[in-house]
Amino acid sequence: MPAHVGRDGVAACDHDGDPPGGRGRASSDGRVQTSQRARDGRRDSVTVSLVTGANRGIGLEVCRQLAQCGHDVLLGARSPEAAERAAAEAGATPLRLDVTSSADIERAAAEIGHLDVLVNNAAITYDTWQRASTADLSVVREAAETNLYGPWRLTQALLPLLRRSGRGRIVNVSSGVASLTGMGGGTPSPTTRPGRR
Numbered sequence: 001m002p003a004h005v006g007r008d009g010v011a012a013c014d015h016d017g018d019p020p021g022g023r024g025r026a027s028s029d030g031r032v033q034t035s036q037r038a039r040d041g042r043r044d045s046v047t048v049s050l051v052t053g054a055n056r057g058i059g060l061e062v063c064r065q066l067a068q069c070g071h072d073v074l075l076g077a078r079s080p081e082a083a084e085r086a087a088a089e090a091g092a093t094p095l096r097l098d099v100t101s102s103a104d105i106e107r108a109a110a111e112i113g114h115l116d117v118l119v120n121n122a123a124i125t126y127d128t129w130q131r132a133s134t135a136d137l138s139v140v141r142e143a144a145e146t147n148l149y150g151p152w153r154l155t156q157a158l159l160p161l162l163r164r165s166g167r168g169r170i171v172n173v174s175s176g177v178a179s180l181t182g183m184g185g186g187t188p189s190p191t192t193r194p195g196r197r
């Protein structure tokens with residue numbers, strides 16, 4: 001079982017604390033490589049987790065806490081440099097992954113050989129002042145690509161790995177603002193899809 005988040009917001013480890021897996025590195029052409037375990041598809045007791053949009057904010061902290069719990073963490077970020085920097089800080093493996101890029105998603109699915117946990121965390125645009133009647137639809141479209149279609153496409157691409165894991169988990173980070181019960185005639189719903197507050 002992967003770690004879970006306790007009431008205090010701190011990840012609780014519920015296994016015997018395996019050591020973190022191999023660290024990532026950039027090859028000479030700057031391409032970010034995933035850890036040896038993830039690429040080999042080695043199936044052992046270590047849980048392999050991927051967190052998107054994890055170079056800062058909540059994603060970075062999730063990576064840090066999962067790594068502390070012994071997960072082999074793949075830290076996704078759209079900038080390879082930011083991924084490198086954050087991964088070094090969190091004890092994770094950097095993975096260049098813009099969730100709106102089909103090429104990035106296909107490459108990630110091809111490079112990762114084993115995956116137990118996918119955390120769809122990346123998101124943009126907290127424009128709660130917008131109104132459906134006047135919203136700039138180019139902003140709505142960009143938000144929908146990042147917050148909805150990107151994670152959806154990524155999840156589809158990684159489902160075979162998660163199914164093969166036998167203990168696969170998908171965590172879609174969301175917020176109360178995406179709750180239908182609180183949604184009036186205000187902020188356009190694609191901008192506040194599950195996954196973005």
Ligand SMILES: NC(=O)c1ccc[n+]([C@@H]2O[C@H](COP(=O)([O-])OP(=O)(O)OC[C@H]3O[C@@H](n4cnc5c(N)ncnc54)[C@H](OP(=O)(O)O)[C@@H]3O)[C@@H](O)[C@H]2O)c1
Binds near residue numbers: 055082197
């Ligand atoms: N903060 C809150 O109070 C709060 C409350 C409820 C829910 N949440 C949810 O928690 C999650 C994280 O929130 P946060 O506050 O940590 O957000 P944040 O600080 O704004 O970080 C967002 C992360 O997503 C990345 N990102 C944006 N577009 C991306 C793309 N196309 N591909 C890959 N990564 C991309 C950003 O990368 P760059 O650095 O490259 O921009 C950044 O690393 C979101 O899903 C949010 O809805 C947050």
